[in-house]
Amino acid sequence: MSIKYSKSMDFTHKVNALVSDLTTQLIAKEDYTQNILKIHENTYDESLCRDFCDMFIAAKRKAETECLPGVQWLTDVNVSATLVDLFIAGIETSFTTIQWLLLFMAYFEDWQQKLRVEIDEVLGDRVATMQDRPLMHCVQAFLAESLRYRTAAPIGSPRNTLLDTTIAGHPIASQTMVVQHTYNMSMNEKYWPRSSDFDPGRFLDKHVRPPAFIPFGTGRRVCIGESLALNIMFIFVVRFLQLTRDHPIRLTHKYRTDHTLEPLVNQNIFFLVPTDYEIVFEK
Numbered sequence: 001m002s003i004k005y006s007k008s009m010d011f012t013h014k015v016n017a018l019v020s021d022l023t024t025q026l027i028a029k030e031d032y033t034q035n036i037l038k039i040h041e042n043t044y045d046e047s048l049c050r051d052f053c054d055m056f057i058a059a060k061r062k063a064e065t066e067c068l069p070g071v072q073w074l075t076d077v078n079v080s081a082t083l084v085d086l087f088i089a090g091i092e093t094s095f096t097t098i099q100w101l102l103l104f105m106a107y108f109e110d111w112q113q114k115l116r117v118e119i120d121e122v123l124g125d126r127v128a129t130m131q132d133r134p135l136m137h138c139v140q141a142f143l144a145e146s147l148r149y150r151t152a153a154p155i156g157s158p159r160n161t162l163l164d165t166t167i168a169g170h171p172i173a174s175q176t177m178v179v180q181h182t183y184n185m186s187m188n189e190k191y192w193p194r195s196s197d198f199d200p201g202r203f204l205d206k207h208v209r210p211p212a213f214i215p216f217g218t219g220r221r222v223c224i225g226e227s228l229a230l231n232i233m234f235i236f237v238v239r240f241l242q243l244t245r246d247h248p249i250r251l252t253h254k255y256r257t258d259h260t261l262e263p264l265v266n267q268n269i270f271f272l273v274p275t276d277y278e279i280v281f282e283k
């Protein structure tokens, strides 16, 4: 299946086209966030921090008053671009991952059951906190395998080399776009035996994640939202299963027989999304 995904696109052309398409979309979204920022500035009250925008404004004003280093970068354009970054980087990825998680819970009913048993034993009806994460091995393993098996961000953010360099012995010229192919890493048999099987068991009792596990990227520009995302996914899965305790979820008949878990192959190679599915709550 990884081969199918790779073959279905002329990789470099698609990345290039998408980068330029995304740039146009970002410019439009920046207009939108700049307006939001303006409204916040016009109604700003330093004794009241309403949200993220207010925090930015507070930081900007402090930097200006105290002439802090880097103040020149806190322009309206940069601040609104940062808001766009958070929307795209944080929301689309988390939303896509949640779509896969629901599908896997319904598709792999044995794992749904294992998760329910663990949640019952460790928490009962109590709402989970972050401190419960290390106690819940099945939930953690299920989340990790879901992120490996259908990683929401199949390629990392495109990067540009500033100098001639080498990567693993390959010469790369200055001003070359370099893209990390996370999906191929996630499906590589060398690191993940039986990589096309969904098997959370491969993560059970592993305290250190294998180096080939990179759904949040790697290196200095690794996802800044990783721990937030993992906490959100954990709380989501646990609470969802607690609230549906008496109503196990299943795929509807049509999708139970038809769904192959193949991702949607479309123009947007930045996100790996599932094809349509329907779930029902059993009585």
Ligand code: HEM
Residues within 6 Å of the ligand: 085, 086, 089, 090, 091, 093, 094, 097, 152, 153, 155, 156, 157, 158, 180, 215, 216, 217, 218, 219, 220, 221, 222, 223, 224, 225, 226, 228, 229
């Ligand atoms: C399941 C959820 C998420 C996944 C799979 C994910 C994945 C990624 C990946 C693969 C990258 C690129 C890293 C690289 O190029 O090496 C990235 C970057 C980033 N992510 Fe996430 N992310 C998630 C959630 C979040 C959340 C919740 C936030 C913020 C609230 C966030 C904020 C960012 C930002 C700002 C960057 C750019 C970092 C940089 O370029 O320095 N992400 N993410």
